[in-house]
Amino acid sequence: MQWESWSAFWQMGGAAPFVWGSYGITALLVAGELIMVMHRRKDALRRLLRLRRARAGGGSGRRAFEEIVE
Amino acid sequence: MMKEMKRPERGKSLFRFAAPQLFYPLAGALAPWFAGAAAVLTIIGLWLAFFVAPTDAQQGEVYRVIFIHVPAAWMSMFVYLIMAFWSAVGLVMNTRLSFMMARALAPTGAMFCVVALVTGALWGKPTWGAYWVWDARLTSQLLLLFLYFGFMALTEAIEDPRRADKAGAIIALVGAVNVPIIYFSVKWWNTLHQGASVSLTKAPSMAATMLAGMLVMALASWAYTIAVTLWRVRPLILERERHAEWVAAELDALEGRI
């Protein structure tokens, strides 16, 4: 262990904003990407399911299908 | 008769996973393992980075930015090369899945590119005395980010998926030329950015524990990239193959759960 105390650890030898800023921004970007991937998956699946229901609906389904494709 | 003859042959080769129908469940099964590996490696890497690696004689504690900066920069370049590889495969072999892989990789590559640029700026200020300079290394890395954005914008903007794939593939292949330029910029020109600490041609100029931390973080970003790409390619496959019967079956199973 090379830190004399936890406060020394958090101070990072005076470079705290730069070191913790770097790690913090990276963590935010990674978290943001994971959330976006989940959202995109849900959106895509919802759209596909709607498309399928519209086509299975027949008759008026054709119109609904085209609306969704648009 | 034909089917019976074809089945065992397909079963042997790994190439059968080039079929979206087989790759889709494979990707779903593999992704959590890579995500788990990424999480474990990140924890080990951070522990090495902050509690095992010593202070740097030149820079003090601020050098600890290296443990994300360098792996992210490596990853941003490497992901672009893999994107170019899949694009070339797609153009030559006419395989749909290759283009989908290229598209699924781009946002993660761009994310790592942003991480490399932002952490670089935060590291540059306290050491060099400037957040940004227009030297060959920094400028070519910024160009890489624009190439990622260009690839994503173009493939999103073109309606016809086949034309979008081809246009994206051209950007990916043309832009790949920039990757060796980034890598060798610090050798070819005078730059403010220092040379490579780790390369294939010489012994690393780093203390062993520092190097270990950096390499573990690099492995973590590899695992992360694979997991996220697999997760991203799955809905892409479903959308592109939505007229296939197996997708209908897949959607049946999902009905009422989304």
Place this chain on the structure above:
Amino acid sequence: MKPRSKRLLLVAGAVALLVGAVALVLNAFQQNLVFFHTPTEVAEGKAPVGRAFRIGGMVETGSIRRAADGVTVQFAITDTAKVIPVSYKGSLPDLFSEGKGAVVQGTLGPDGQFQASEVLAKHDENYMPPEAQHAVDQAKKAAQTVAQ
């Protein structure tokens, strides 16, 4: 030829052409891609005249002098072959020190004095704990005494 090999040839040919073109362009712009000039280049008159440019090198040991006004710093920058005296007003980066790399931006006066408007520290790619650095320094000193 099968269409697949034809496409492969096309893609490979296009990429090869592109690499060639980029190599030519980069070669042509070689001078502009350089972030700084070395003191030797400046002494040989290869640095741009009449506009600001950068000089990169090592801060000569024992050359840093602070003026009485407290903000002006004088030092010399060298590539071990040529030395250029630099004058600068402002704050210096933490890593700026004698015997270490630096890049200065500014203009060269007719008296050969470089007026810097910006000073950046350039560090090397070696990372080691202080104890190891100390050992390296000791070894260097020992080698120098032997050489003398």
